[in-house]
Amino acid sequence: MYSRVLIVLLCVAALGIGSLAYRWINAEEPVVDARLSEVSFNDLTGTPQNFSQWAGKLLVVNFWATWCPPCKQEMPEFVRAQQEWGPRGVQFIGIAIDDPKEVQAYLSVSPVNYPILIGEPGGPEWAAELGDALQVLPFTAVIDRAGRVVRVKSGPYSRDELMKLLSGLVAKADDGRSG
Numbered sequence: 001m002y003s004r005v006l007i008v009l010l011c012v013a014a015l016g017i018g019s020l021a022y023r024w025i026n027a028e029e030p031v032v033d034a035r036l037s038e039v040s041f042n043d044l045t046g047t048p049q050n051f052s053q054w055a056g057k058l059l060v061v062n063f064w065a066t067w068c069p070p071c072k073q074e075m076p077e078f079v080r081a082q083q084e085w086g087p088r089g090v091q092f093i094g095i096a097i098d099d100p101k102e103v104q105a106y107l108s109v110s111p112v113n114y115p116i117l118i119g120e121p122g123g124p125e126w127a128a129e130l131g132d133a134l135q136v137l138p139f140t141a142v143i144d145r146a147g148r149v150v151r152v153k154s155g156p157y158s159r160d161e162l163m164k165l166l167s168g169l170v171a172k173a174d175d176g177r178s179g
Contacts, residue, residue: 035129035147036050036051036052036054036055036059036143036147037050037051037052037055039051039126041095041117041118041119041122041123042117042118043115043116043117043118044100044103044104044107044116044118049115049117051093054091054093055147056089056145057089057090057091057145058089058090058091058142058143058144058145058166058169058170058173059090059091059092059093059141059142059143060078060081060090060091060092060093060140060142060166061093061095061130061140061141061142061143062074062078062092062093062094062095062138062139062140063095063097063119063123063124063127063132063137063138063139063140064094064095064096064097064098064137064138065096065097065098065137066096066098066102066103066105066106067098067102068137068138070137070138070155070156071137071138071156072106072110073156074138074156074157074158075094075110075112076110077157077158077159077162078092078094078112078114078157078162079112079113079114080159081162081163081166082112082113082114083113085166085170088170089145089170089173090166090170091114092114092115093114093115093116093117094112094114094115094116094117095116095117095118095119095123095126095127096116096117096118096119096123097119097120097123097124097127097137098118098119100118103116103118127139127141130149130152131149131152132152132154134154136154136155138154138155138156139152139153139154140152140153140157142165142169144169144173145173150169151165151169
């Protein structure tokens with residue numbers, strides 16, 4: 001009798017921990033101020049790019065690597081989404097946690113229409129501050145127009161997931177501007 005109660009309690013505890021972990025990894029509430037004016041990474045030419053240049057935009061910051069198959073799987077969707085949503089104030093930014101030569105070689109075969117920055121040094125640390133405590137790739141942080149992290153996701157985005165996310169956030173941002 002007591003063993004069944006114990007098993008039930010352990011199952012309930014496991015479900016609760018799993019639910020908390022899922023909400024933590026896929027947070028929907030603002031997690032942290034992204035400190036955009038303090039963040040800068042070099043582009044592929046070695047020129048520092050400060051995130052303050054994208055202030056006022058809805059940023060989709062994706063941490064990725066050339067050796068990461070799920071990272072490369074979602075990049076074509078990001079290219080399409082940048083084309084579709086860019087005119088509405090959405091800016092995708094890729095931060096490669098990788099060797100710049102490998103990144104350049106990959107992009108020469110699979111170009112993108114959004115900025116790619118090199119995340120060394122400091123990329124993994126910033127990703128952790130944004131919510132990537134497990135240091136998983138791909139990792140994406142969505143930063144609202146006020147510079148707050150409003151969504152984080154470990155793992156790749158599907159087309160449907162991405163469209164639903166952007167539709168909701170852009171509509172919310174548009175409502176905020178008209179109100």
